[in-house]
Amino acid sequence: MATIGQRNRLQFIILGLLNQQPQTGYDLAKAFENEIGEFWQAQHSQIYPMLKRLEAAGEITHEDTVTGEKLAKKQYTLTPTGREKLVAWVSQPSPELTPNKDEFILKLYFIKDVDDPRIQPMLREQYRLHQAQLAHLQQRQATVFPDTSTIDQAYGHYLILDHAIAREAHYVSWLTQYLTPED
Amino acid sequence: MATIGQRNRLQFIILGLLNQQPQTGYDLAKAFENEIGEFWQAQHSQIYPMLKRLEAAGEITHEDTVTGEKLAKKQYTLTPTGREKLVAWVSQPSPELTPNKDEFILKLYFIKDVDDPRIQPMLREQYRLHQAQLAHLQQRQATVFPDTSTIDQAYGHYLILDHAIAREAHYVSWLTQYLTPED
DNA sequence: TTAAAACATGTAATTAATTACATGTTTGCA
DNA sequence: TGCAAACATGTAATTAATTACATGTTTTAA
Structure with missing residues (x-):
């Protein structure tokens, strides 16, 4: 033990x-x-x-x-x-998927009703948040890795930024799918 | 206070x-x-x-x-x-992005060297894990929502599954990008 | 020149989360 | 019929993580 x-x-x-x-x-x-x-x-x-x-x-x-x-x-x-x-x-292998938490998705889950008037504002709020985060990360990438030749010098750093950007971009695109045009 | x-x-x-x-x-x-x-x-x-x-x-x-x-x-x-x-x-708004943790990405980050022989096996392991999880979720979706008419009855559930599937699929595709063919 | 922001290091208190301990019932299947 | 898996509910101990408390220095910009 x-x-x-x-x-x-x-x-x-x-x-x-x-x-x-x-x-x-x-x-x-x-x-x-x-x-x-x-x-x-x-x-x-x-x-x-x-x-x-x-x-x-x-x-x-x-x-x-x-x-x-x-x-x-x-x-x-x-x-x-x-x-x-x-x-x-x-x-050493990392055989467990590190658990993810996402309060926003849970809120959506609990609302249930597709037509609940709270859903669209919530989606828009998340959209803003993740969009801002994405822009911030992209900005960072542009600064830290101005051209491809700089990547190899800090490949780990590049990977982490690349993954974070991909994750945020994907989150944003998932949200977009459920957003209706705001008038 | x-x-x-x-x-x-x-x-x-x-x-x-x-x-x-x-x-x-x-x-x-x-x-x-x-x-x-x-x-x-x-x-x-x-x-x-x-x-x-x-x-x-x-x-x-x-x-x-x-x-x-x-x-x-x-x-x-x-x-x-x-x-x-x-x-x-x-x-109430969820104005913070719930923090994400991912042990695997950090390991990649610390390895740094593109050509480190540990990278490919690690990528393959993660690929297997996430692919399996993706398959499991898709299986679940097929069972719980056999056709589109069943979605509205449990829209929250559908959303959560949809998001989880999208997340895993995206993770897998990100990994694929860095995987070299295994011989 | 002065005030705020950033630099720098710690501890204490609380809360969240995991792991281990502990016990008993019901169901399903071989 | 007997055993394992699933059902069911708790507590204790430990560890991880956050928030608050506490103090002082250096740099930057108005």
């Missing part, structure tokens, strides 16, 4: 991010707001304690630095142990 | 399910394994306590019934208060 129910993906994601480059807890928190945020989320209140746990386990180490006069930063780096653990996680 | 941070969508989903028809905690748990499960998940250990909370709040009531000799069941029903609360939730 040990070592079985290993969830806790956050630790691996942090290892993965630190493998790209040494960085601070603050930097990690920002990463969860940007690209990574499309596929995983974590607040700084979850990140800082996890960094301590990982360091205690010998998977990362930190170096104290100071910006300006006295602003203290902790730059975290992967140890060989940490890198091993990361590689093991990445290489 | 009260009544603000109202998350806890589970309660509303339970109200929504009970609004469709009175049912037991066990029935609700099953609902989270089927269609609803594509967009929200909850175990019975979360459901039973929530039912007590909702009943204490006067939003649902239950009736004890017995199956066979002595198998006790609790059939839960919405009260007018509960129905009001449900309607308020459904009618």
